[in-house]
Amino acid sequence: MTDPVGIAPLPAVAADPVSLYVHVPFCISKCAYCDFYSRAGGEALRGPFVDAALFEAGHWSHYDLLDDVPSLYIGGGTPTLLGQDLVRLVRGLIETARLRPGAEVTVETNPETTDAALVAALIEAGVNRFSLGVQSFDDDVLRRLGRCHDAERGRAATRILRDSGASFSIDLICGVRGQSAASWEATLQEAVRCGARHVSVYPLAVEDGTPLDASIRSGVVPAPDPDDAADMMLAAEVVLTAAGMPRYEVASYAQPGHEARHNLVYWTGGSYLGVGPHAASMLTAEQYGRVAGAEGWATPPSSDPLCARARFTREASLEDYVRRPLADPGPVEFLDTDEVAREDATLGLRTVGGISTAQAEAAQAVETLAGLAEQGLVRVVESETGEARWSTTQQGWLLGNRVFEAVWTGGGTQRS
Ligand code: SF4
Incomplete structure (x- = not known):
């Protein structure tokens, strides 16, 4: 394989x-x-x-x-x-x-x-x-x-x-x-x-x-x-x-x-902050907590110790943004650790280098990937360092949305 x-x-x-x-x-x-x-x-x-x-x-x-x-x-x-x-x-x-x-x-x-x-x-x-x-x-x-x-x-x-x-x-x-x-x-x-x-x-x-x-x-x-x-x-x-x-x-x-x-x-799970109307952000829960604590934005669910990441898109129109650049962004999606692992696996599969087998396991996606491999959409390849990695085939690249949807099943919990 x-x-x-x-x-x-x-x-x-x-x-x-x-x-x-x-x-x-x-x-x-x-x-x-x-x-x-x-x-x-x-x-x-x-x-x-x-x-x-x-x-x-x-x-x-x-x-x-x-x-x-x-x-x-x-x-x-x-x-x-x-x-x-x-x-x-x-x-x-x-x-x-x-x-x-x-x-x-x-x-x-x-x-x-x-x-x-x-x-x-x-x-x-x-x-x-x-x-x-x-x-x-x-x-x-x-x-x-x-x-x-x-x-x-x-x-x-x-x-x-x-x-x-x-x-x-x-x-x-x-x-x-x-x-x-x-x-x-x-x-x-x-x-x-x-x-x-x-x-x-x-x-x-x-x-x-x-x-x-x-x-x-x-x-x-x-x-x-x-x-x-x-x-x-x-x-x-x-x-x-x-x-x-x-x-x-x-x-x-x-x-x-x-x-x-x-x-x-974006593709490796790093944090980014979007400034301006309709800009998207993704922060760790800790980073988001600093923002929310200061501004009264939606707070991460305190009852969920597994909450790991927050992402949101500023919904303000240009006129509203110019008037109130710090206004709350609208709905915030909080991801728990399982969802973060799935998201990182999904995004990582966009890259030619793909994801490690450890990432696939963390995302509980090994079975899904094996099924996609049978369809000829992904394969296990060996990196330059000898590490086994899941990567899309040429067919999987052209039909990427099928691969990404299969790995990312469920999605985050919408709370505001
Ligand atoms: S309208 Fe502006 S942002 Fe949209 S594709 Fe054209 S140049 Fe790019």
């Missing part, structure tokens, strides 16, 4: 340090497929948003949550739409949170707002990594996605980032109706040449309530074909691996040493 393929498990991230995520909810316009919380325009709220985010981060730093921050990620939305206010935000966050030496500091950007002077100012302020939403180097595909930039603007943005010397990642979307295999291949080849050290590849997902969803329901455009998307994901793996960027997670490819450290926190 053991298959010695020499995979390298991703480095474990200690649970105690808290990574910081800041959600910037502004975009130039809404893309057809997007269900992220962001506002087209909103100029008058941009400055007040930065003030509120800095106030909130400063507040949490008083509770020693931001003493040893391994990674800071400013996402959205389109953070670079803030211009100089983004530089102010980065400077303020770095003054407020104590970043670990060598911490990864990432800013998301989009082609239309990637400006050489702004990029230089952000690097000067402490940013060392950018994530660029290119999505495609084909104008027809970009139009179908409702993006507000063309392929040439995407190319110009990659040149700006490459010339800045900072490490950068690009996002690509596949499985778009009308996107040919040749178009996808050409986009992948440009991705390889553009200087990115990390590429994320996502199949187009149709989210409820988006313009794309409405167009499909009304028959204006056909739904994406999952088989086309699977073929394109397989093509991406071939091209990017051959270019020295092996896949290390469901959607993520990187040159060795350029894996997204902030995302690794």
Whole structure:
């Protein structure tokens, strides 16, 4: 059953340090497929948003949550739409949170707002990594996605980032109706040449309530074909691996040493605190207790000594957030130790390195995994250190949701 393929498990991230995520909810316009919380325009709220985010981060730093921050990620939305206010935000966050030496500091950007002077100012302020939403180097595909930039603007943005010397990642979307295999291949080849050290590849997902969803329901455009998307994901793996960027997670490819450290926190059970409207957080029960004790947020169930983790998403609208940045987040999900083990196993299986047999046992998932192995979705492989680990097969990668749902059965207890 053991298959010695020499995979390298991703480095474990200690649970105690808290990574910081800041959600910037502004975009130039809404893309057809997007269900992220962001506002087209909103100029008058941009400055007040930065003030509120800095106030909130400063507040949490008083509770020693931001003493040893391994990674800071400013996402959205389109953070670079803030211009100089983004530089102010980065400077303020770095003054407020104590970043670990060598911490990864990432800013998301989009082609239309990637400006050489702004990029230089952000690097000067402490940013060392950018994530660029290119999505495609084909104008027809970009139009179908409702993006507000063309392929040439995407190319110009990659040149700006490459010339800045900072490490950068690009996002690509596949499985778009009308996107040919040749178009996808050409986009992948440009991705390889553009200087990115990390590429994320996502199949187009149709989210409820988006313009794309409405167009499909009304028959204006056909739904994406999952088989086309699977073929394109397989093509991406071939091209990017051959270019020295092996896949290390469901959607993520990187040159060795350029894996997204902030995302690794999500997949390895690390703690993260989300600042801003609709930002998600996951903290240990002890860390959450400091927050709840101070603010009167939902308290962990005192009768449950096994309560180990709390996760929540700030429900406030942008307007409410700007008015009350410390307001309670809405429902908080508390996970006991068994649920934490299952969650960590589920998330760990997103990575190519998979999970150890000890993790599988802690999650009481060995039987489930054995059943998935019979279906050809997972297998036991031997890591570079000789450790046996459960990992998805290629089929399991493409049918990941089946694997994840099987391992994560039940879910946390909703209490507020
Ligand atoms: S740029 Fe990103 S966050 Fe903004 S609307 Fe498009 S997909 Fe959504």
